Amino acid sequence: MLDLTPKKRTERSNLKVNPAKTCQPIGAMYAALGIHKCLPHSHGSQGCCSYHRMHLTRHYRDPIVASTSSFTEGSCVFGGKANLSKGIENVFEIYNPDIIAVNTTCLSETIGDDLTEIIRATKIPEGKKVIYANTPSYVGSHVTGFANMAKAMVTHLSKKTAEGSNGKVNLIPGYVEPSDMMEIKRLAKLLKVPNTMFPDTSNVVSTPNTGKYEMYPEGGTPIADIVDAGNAKATIAMGKFCSEPAAFELEKLCEVQPHVLKTPIGIKATDAFVMQLLELNGGNIPKELEFERGQLVDVMVDVHNHYHGKKVGIFGDPDIILAVTEFVIDLGMVPTIVLTGTPGKQFEAEVSAMFAEAGLTDSVVMADADLMTFHQMIKETPVDMIIGNTYGKFIARAEDVPLVRVGFPILDRMGHSYFPLVGYRGALRLIEKISNALLDKMDMTCADEDFELVM
Amino acid sequence: METASVVIKERERSVHKNGMGQASAIECDTSSVSGVVSQRACVYCGARVVLNPVTDAAHIVHGPIGCAAYTWDIRGSLSSKEELYRNSFSTDLREEDIVFGGEMKLAAAIDGIVEKHSPKAVFVYSTCVVGVIGDDVEAVCRMAEKKHDIPVLPVNSPGFSGNKKDGYKAACNTMLRLMGETAAPAKAGGGDRPRLNFLGDFNLAAEAWIIKGYLEELGIQVVTCITGDATVQGLRDATRADLNIVQCAGSMTYLAKRMEERYGIPYTGVRFLGLSDTIASLEKIVGLLGDAGMEERLERLVARHKGPVEEALGEYRPRLEGKRAALYVGGGFKATSLIAQFGELGIETVLVGTQTGSREEYEHFKTITGEGTVILDDTNPSELEHFIRETGAEILVGGVKERPLAYKLGLAFVDHNHERKHPLAGFEGALNLAKEIDGTVNSPVWRHVKKEVAR
Known part of the structure; x- marks a missing residue:
């Protein structure tokens, strides 16, 4: 029997046994996969990227690709600048994504690589984008990493370009499954709420089998939509831990009003989400949704x-x-x-x-x-x-x-x-x-x- | 897609087509190119996979949580008794530890583990940041060793300090420390049976137990397997063996060489994958250790297994004959055996690659595969996809990251890595492999998949 847990609990502040979390970069990688034609890039040792891909692959049972700076002893002594610059160049040349989302690791954070400076000094092909998030593994958890990358999308991409709003509501779903993201979009559609969801991993890590391997599947939020998120009339952040930082960043940079709700799991949280959408967009609860809610209550009883x-x-x-x-x-x-x-x-x-x-x-x-x-x-x-x-x-x-x-x-x-x-x-x-x-x-x-x- | 566009310049020398006039040797054993989507991992990963199966040791990962989280109980190596190694211990370094150092935390973590779990030894794995912040892990281990009177051994495995192979070596060095400078004195009552250590089997799906069963039947005592189902005492006793047999050459040749120097134990390579290799390996061992009696026992053993397995394989052969297989595995020994096994089943190997194969192994592949077989070192999904299409492979043998890629391309898949569920070693294993291939390649699900693979 695989049970070595002593019954008695004692103070144990210096040792984690069987963790209930993992590190920031994997959350950042997952979030980055929610941008259309994005290749996540892990700025650190090869192992980090390999482990994150492996873990995500096991969870989603879909190919997960990401590139890495492949740190060596030399990178640690002289800094990872050369690795990142060369890495970005190679990624655009070989894999041709529309955007690279770089996350840092404990290693590149500890040696003090300045990503702003490195990326500024790197030649990025016309029309391509590079965004980045600082995701030191020794702060927070994978949840923090997701939040940081979602926020980085806003920081590096979103722009307020028009006077009024574009009439849309931004939906930040948090670290949930592709199925959940699809369901949130379906609910918004039923309520006739024009929206932009980001990140959106549905049809990126849950792709249909077509007999063909697509390195960049159809899913993911288009970059243009994330840019345009700055013109939205409001943002609904689902989950304080994963989505609030991005919503607040939108408020700070583009004056988009944030509304932070629970992840809409359960009847109360879903009610709150639906009501919030109606409040922002007007309209009534459609029959179809009323029916679904009624069925839920029926089964609860x-x-x-x-x-x-x-x-x-x-x-x-x-x-x-x-x-x-x-x-x-x-x-x-x-x-x-x-x-x-x-x-x-x-x-x-x-x-x-x-x-x-x-x-x-x-x-x-x-x-x-x-x-x-x-x-x-x-x-x-x-x-x-x-x-x-x-x-x-x-x-x-x-x-x-x-x-x-x-x-x-x-x-x-x-x-x-x-x-x-x-x-x-x-x-x-x-x-x-x-x-x-x-x-x-x-x-x-x-x-x-x-x-x-x-x- | 043209080969030229899929294989970047830096990687051209790591891709070879057998018998197509490429003169130079394949380039391998180098660092991956930055920015490339590599299937490789890091030094820590190498050390962890080699050492983790030691069942009664506590394995503490000194670093931020991720490295411990991703390697928690994913090895698949079975234990006959202790289960301690299946727990995940981490110092979970936080920001303040990165600034002020993690030595105190590590010392307290070791104390905590020893008090609660009474391990026979503690292995402390250094991860990337530990290599950079300069914790004196060696000193902490020495002090803990004195305090608790059990071996507390550092594993020098910062992820960036080389590649996965360097991690194997780090694990071997730790084991060498455990074994000591000189051979342990012989114990009384050991009997006069010849003794050997079985290096480079990790007891995935009970494979080491199968081989151990054969050897016991021959009258050979297996002191320890390294490291499948190994114990701390078993590793210490290893210094008194008459012979080391080495299966996973990539990870264990180094250890075998050092053990020969230190303890005068000769070593020889073996491969217990497939009928012919299994028999040849047993014959080799008997030739080195045996007498007339043992030869007789070997004959009986082979006679008992070979016929029935051959007969059963014969039933699979018509269902598998003429299929084309691609291999992408960790090290070279496995690929060599698999090519032979596929040959026995009438399957042609059209692509073979490894993460960390050696030049000799790649040269050897050229002699055992047909013209046009693609040989790859440290490949990536784009190359794999390209060459799978080009060669018309129908089965991919690989690990976790390759599985969904194969499925998306409409290829059957066999896990010959940590996720294998049935033993693939020895006589039973030869049959299991055929069963597994048949189960995947002849599954009715493929009828529903649109295939774009060139035929």
Whole structure:
């Protein structure tokens, strides 16, 4: 049995065991893939780029390409300028993207490479773009990296060029799946809201099989749209951690009004998103959406006995699990531990407020923590279910509870690229997953006399 | 697309077409070109893959979280007992550590691990930033070793300090330190069976156990495998073996040479992939260690396995004959064996490449493949795509990053890397490989894929 977790929790500030986060550059790379015809470039050692591509490849099961500065001993002594300049030149010559999005790494940050200066001094072909984000691996987490690259898109591309607005709303979806991005766009379309979503990885990391390999698939936000985002009438940032910096940057540079919401997972968060769109754009809730919401409420009622009062441990990235926590409380479940590896007092404060509102006095929230701690919390207060990414499977097995896979990375199941968790349909899917996981376990493990046909 | 446009100038000498009049040797063992999408990784990655299978050691990754996160339990090497190596330990260096140094944190992390998990040894991997901020990892390890009275050994593996091969070497140096300057005194009661170490098998999908089974049957004691299912004590005992057999030459020849110098243990190359190589390797070992009795046992062993496997392979042959395969693997030994195995199944190898093959290995490929076979060192997705189309390959053998590329191109795929799920070594493995190829290349799913591969 793969369970080496000691039951007793002790102070452990200098050692992370089984991390609940990873480093900034991978988040930046994922965000960069959401620009059309963009090649992400990792300014650091070869391994970083290789690991990020590998991890993203395993999660999306689609080819993920990115280039690297391939640091050597020499680059560390003399700086990475030559590598980056030559790298940019080579990338445009060989792979011909429209844009290169450079992210730094712990190495290039520590040796102090000045990207502004290096890129300024590099000859960039006519009509091509190079943007960059500082993403030191020793600050924040992959979530921070995503936020920094989303912000860099605004910093380097967005322009306010006209007096009035272009009538559009900017949608910054955060670190969610391509399926979620498609669903958010569908909701906006149903509500007849002209919009620009960025980054948008749908049809970049979830491409159809055509028998052909496209290095730059059809998806991704066109550069021109990100430029034009500066003329929008408002921005909706979904998720404070991933999307707020980009929205605020748009306000600062282009005076586009920001609205920061939760990631629209669950009924409340989706309601808030829909209402915000209506408030910005006018109009009414279309019949189709009313129907979807009605179905969701119907199912919440139909099977509430399946999950009511069940204890659940939740871990993952702040924006996602904030919304998931809110939703499971709405379902009548009891989140006993909610944990993220990403540092952030704000996260702890928000989840604590949810607990207080729901009267959950014994529930615990932790930021900047690891999965060894999560496991120990579960040993202290056993749960009926874990919601989290693939890494939860060690704990789920050790504690013999079902794992509902939500978040990044999911390395051992499919579906996340195609079936959203956001919106009313996403909430429906989350109920299906939660409810069925509990019942499947019951069916497999209960005594014969308790085994029932109708549940 | 013309070859000229797909292979950039800097890489022309790393691409070879067999028998097409290119005089010069293939260029390899160099750093990747900056800006190129390489499939390669870094020094740390090399060290980690070699050392990670040591089951009862704690593997601490000293650096920001990413390097530990991406390598958490992805090796696929099985353990017969301890599971400690499957946990991810990191010092999770933060900004203040980069400024003030991470030595104190590392020392505390080692203390924490030793107290809670009682490892038999601690390996401390240095990552890029550690190499730059100048932590004296050596000194921290020495002090911890004194304090806890177990081996605490640094692995000198900053990512930028070379390529993946240098990482193999760093791991081997760490093992050499563990083994000591001189051979351990012989233990009483070891019996008079000849003893060998099996270098360069990582027990993926239980492969080392299969080979160990054969050797035991022959009357040979396997002191330790290096490093599949290895223990700290096993590695220390390795100094008392009569012979080192080396499978993964790229990672282990260095260690074998040093062990010969230090402990007088001779070594020889083996390859347990495919029927003919498996038998030839066993014969070689018996020739070096054996007597008449052992030769007899070998005959019986071969007789028992060979016929049935050949017969079973015969059933697959008509389903596979005439197919064309492309190989892109880590090192040269595997490619050599696979070319032979494919030959036995009637499959032609039309493309062969490695991440870190040596000049000798590339020269050898030329002698065992047909005219026009494309030979590549450190290739990238664009080149792979181009040559796969050009050669009309129908199966790609590779690792995680190659899989989705193959699928997008409508090619069958076999993972001969960390993600293999069935043993591909020995007699059983020869059959499993045929099964796997058949399962993928003859799957009905391809009927639905539009293929653009030239036929």
